[in-house]
Amino acid sequence: MKLFSGTINNLENSLNYSNLKQKVIAQNIANVDTPNYKSKEVLKTSFQSELKSAMQAFKTDTRHYDFTNASARTSFPVVQNSNSSYNHNGNSVDIDKEMAELAENQIYYNALIERINGKFNSLRTVISGGK
Template sequence: MKLFSNTISTLESALNYSSTKQKVISQNISNVDTPNYKAKDVSFKTAFESALNTTIAANKTDQRHYDFKGISQRRPGITIRKDTAYNHNGNNVDLDKEMSDLATNQIYYNAVIERISGKFNTLQTVIRGGK
């Protein structure tokens, strides 16, 4: 019998994604005036594909064993936008877009925090016997 579902680990992954996105947006905002700085972005699709395609070497005792999946060395899902230049100095950070993305990410983060808090409150209620 499985006591806990994968919901908590899924919510943990969502928090990690949101945290990485916040760091990237902060880097973009802080480098808005840096010449030739290219904005970065975090894509869930890229992170997901990277996780699916990454394998690490492991000692298999049988040919029928599956390859181990692992975390890539670079941060998954971070891409650099090289195809645009908004400023005369080669910088492509759009401050309005970054601030909008920051607000959207904050709302997403708060929603995930509310959900994981609800999960822990439910577990606490079960442990206490419904009291």
């Protein structure tokens, strides 16, 4: 029996994803007026496909998830959006889209922090004997 489930590792991996996404969004916003700057994004489908494949690998119950393989992935691909141009100067940053993604990522990050705090509070309760 494992003392710690892989949930903490998965939450850490998710926080790494959110952190990288925050950096990429901030970089896009900082370069909103830079001529010929092409916006970047973290590939969300890569993270979701990794999660889905890991969920399918653990077949005892569809609600169960084996986190051991998901924690091994620590990098997420960042791609440059070179297909479009929103400004006359060749810049492809859409500030409204970036601000919406920033708000969405902040909500995601806060939810992860709440969840990991809950896990640590549960561990503290177990260690202290329920007091």
